[in-house]
Amino acid sequence: MAYNVGPLNELITQFERLPSIGRKTAQRLAFYILSQPKERAERFASALTEAREKVHLCDKCQCLTEFDTCPICTDEQRDRSTICVVEDPKAVMVFEKTQEYKGLYHVLHGTISPLDGIGPDQLKIKELMTRLADGSVKEVIMATNPTVEGEATASYISRLIKPMGIRITRLAYGIPVGGDLEYADSVTLTRALEGRNDI
């Protein structure tokens, strides 16, 4: 192909390597960058390197942070007797948005998935057990995703924690608020029935 602008092609390739970005979108994004002021491209570039350099895992909860220990773990206002165990940092974001949960978190960074070669050792389970060792935690909320892997991981960790006498809870299953019963799958509906409450 005669039309081959090296730096442009490289930029298209870099965009194309991102998940869910195809060739056409990558081209459109690259052309867009070229159409923007130089400062935009530079700011984007430094955001990439800065994020990758400065953001790492919190030494306590394993969530992403720019500090050694994240602001949630160091916040004296939070309830240190409760730990909510989630799969990834995105889940922490979602919980924090509710502004309801006041305890701490622990991020596993995945789920046990033998097919993908991910066993308990690849997850931050050892780090969780270390945090539970001093007896200050009274409740662990298992908030892994409601998938087969999420369930398996939750029950694996529950079995590890149970002997320590810590209360273990799981997020309630049920119909989503604002949803239509027509679209609820039967498994969810069955769980919603099982978990029904008096009003």
Add this chain to the structure above:
Amino acid sequence: MAYNVGPLNELITQFERLPSIGRKTAQRLAFYILSQPKERAERFASALTEAREKVHLCDKCQCLTEFDTCPICTDEQRDRSTICVVEDPKAVMVFEKTQEYKGLYHVLHGTISPLDGIGPDQLKIKELMTRLADGSVKEVIMATNPTVEGEATASYISRLIKPMGIRITRLAYGIPVGGDLEYADSVTLTRALEGRNDI
């Protein structure tokens, strides 16, 4: 929100500013970057700055290039008597992929669109007229998009060129190869009928 990692938020914002990237996708892309080796982020960052710094407009055809004059304009093998006028550099890419067209190009960088405040002076029309002045070009192919603005721009430029005695052509309208007549709109079908050929 307590969960606020500065560099991560900045990266999400940068992704979100790209066209067709929403908040959720921006978050997913940013988390993906953090999950990748540091070299990936650095290579992406340098691709951004390099492309923006090194790529500029060809001094002849106004297409994107890293050189003063692009490889197509300097290629002695190409037919210098034909210029294909397109709206943007992406169109040049598409033409070059066919490997059929052997002439030169001229990129307008837009179409006349009074509603968006784009008049003939904002496009690279003056540069096209300069190229045509020496009389070496025998044919100009108007290959703007088959939209109202593309048509208007093509006919505006045609009126400018006509007095110079240069042949002006327009891409053929018709049904796309491999398409189904069922999905052809009636305007396209009418044009296909009008342009029918003997077989």
